[in-house]
Amino acid sequence: MSEKHSCTLAPASCxxxxxxxxxxRRTELFAGKDIIYxxxxxxxxxxxxxxxxxxxxGECVGTTRLDLLGDGAAAIRLVAISxxxxxxxxxxxxxxxxxxxxxxxxxxxxxxxxxxxxxxxYERFGFRTEDWxxxxxxxxxxxxxxxxxxxxx
Numbered sequence: 001m002s003e004k005h006s007c008t009l010a011p012a013s014c015x016x017x018x019x020x021x022x023x024x025r026r027t028e029l030f031a032g033k034d035i036i037y038x039x040x041x042x043x044x045x046x047x048x049x050x051x052x053x054x055x056x057x058g059e060c061v062g063t064t065r066l067d068l069l070g071d072g073a074a075a076i077r078l079v080a081i082s083x084x085x086x087x088x089x090x091x092x093x094x095x096x097x098x099x100x101x102x103x104x105x106x107x108x109x110x111x112x113x114x115x116x117x118x119x120x121x122y123e124r125f126g127f128r129t130e131d132w133x134x135x136x137x138x139x140x141x142x143x144x145x146x147x148x149x150x151x152x153x
């Protein structure tokens with residue numbers, strides 16, 4: 001893994017970024033689930049929603065989306081690190097860069113609906129179980145087992 005300074009987290013801005021983002025979501029989040037991934041889902045294009053591409057030295061290693069909710073709050077969505085880059089510290093760097101980006105938008109509290117397998121990851125970085133009023137509605141489908149969590153930043 002490279003150092004944090006060689007990593008970037010920026011909005012998907014070209015066809016290659018969008019292709020990498022969708023490929024990661026398909027393979028890391030939706031593969032083997034009973035749902036068809038929609039690369040044209042309106043949430044990716046909604047106001048104050050930022051689909052982000054996480055790169056190391058120009059290579060896409062992960063993705064997420066930051067949804068600004070207003071009143072200093074934001075939701076983290078669709079976090080994925082490419083399988084070949086997992087367990088190498090990239091998740092930590094992605095979250096640090098995401099918090100920096102959120103702060104730049106005036107965010108002081110982050111929310112996430114964590115999959116059961118990711119609860120420990122979020123807890124290591126200060127998230128705690130906390131119910132919140134997700135404007136996207138209740139967790140359903142492949143997300144039905146998610147645990148609502150929050151962190152002050």
